Amino acid sequence: MDTPANTVTAAIVVIGDEILSGRTQDTNSGDIARALGAVGIDVTEIRVVSDEEPAIVEAVNALRAQNSYVFTCGGIGPTHDDKTADAIAAAFGVGIDFDERAIAMMRERFPNPADLNEGRMRMTRIPFGAELIANSVSKAPGFHIGNVFVMAGVPSIMRAMLAEVVPLLRSGVPTSSESLRADIKEGDLAMPLAALQKQHPSVSIGSYPFNDGDRYGSNLVLRSRDTHALADAMAAVEAMLKTLT
Template identity: 70%
Template sequence: MLTETDTVTAAIVVIGDEVLSGRTRDTNSGHIAETLTRLGVDLREIRVVPDEQAAIVEAVNALRARATYVFTTGGIGPTHDDITADAIAAAFGVGIDHDPRAVAMLRERFSDPADLNEGRLRMARIPFGAELIANPISKAPGFRLENVIVMAGVPAIMRAMLDQVAPTLKTGEPILSETVRADAKEGDIATPLAAVQRAHPEVSIGSYPFIEGNRFNTNLVIRSRDPAALAAAKAAVAEMLSGLPRS
């Protein structure tokens, strides 16, 4: 099994006033999380920050110091409030300018020079030393600087960029999971479930209540990278549930 120091970890910074205001619903984080889980990468934190350079710099610098990867979404478009590229450059203390590689990508879409206006050229401003992330949908690239991966906020474009990035990431052992339907209220199983968790510290056991018809019920989700530990914990959960009094 991987040790804590071997575990590949990640964090996400969602950038945008529109997310904080509720105007735009963040679906990117969920997709990134699902992708990372398949790759055996532990997502440790998600932050949502406004379109303010100081907030972006603080979040990125804090997270890149303790995660293997930091993914950002949003703020790399053509308008005045798209400041992510400048904020990443500031976070790393490097310069930023129009990148000839990015300009060439944009010219593939905007063949008429008149269409490649000042606003669109903003999308070719890349921090010095960054690698580009291809964008097969609209051509404007994302970029990667050390362990920080900067992607668009538009979900379809973000997913296309993530598809480009995913094969290049370090991977870990996939996290396995089993779901057990408790057929019991969460409050009724809290104490015995805690005892099962203490007896199986190498697994994570979460309880997720739901309502079915007019009755409360609970799903128990058991997670581990070790198949044997997962099976043992699942068996212990099943035994615990079988001993509950039924109304």
């Protein structure tokens, strides 16, 4: 599918050794991608990196130069292996320290000073120049600096932060989609679909095989920002399928 020069794009960096080890399944990237897609922002890449500062810095710097936005999730908690805030500060070449705004947010949940211990105070360290992202679940904030939005790894908290972030973004033209099931094996569809893709360059045509018991077939998904082009391509696919059944 052709990509207009003014398309708004984003990349996602999922941070955490627990994701790489398979102990925890990432759901955040899917939630972020769906929320961005709804406002016309294309996700171009999703990376999973370890809880190591150099890996986070490299990924963030590479992706923020290539995309309108970068979203990170994970690594801003209270433990020693939560290194994302320091890595983002390093990526932007700025300092980091306890932030009075973040401390005030944390005090809403922990009014007893003794409860705001060293671990929890780690979550109030914010890179210089960053703006905070409110957290209605546990109060510990995320932050954004430049075009990078840094959010928690706990899915419920990430979603709360994402709800705060999406209205701040420059939106694009949402992509519409159509889908249909074809009881035709993918190998038999490959060449006809390739020909249709060439005829409808502004529409992305995807084929995804399925096995329904003894029956093999393909789910076809068409996507485009141009609803008229999408309708034309859908009609062409339906006509093509009739010739194969």
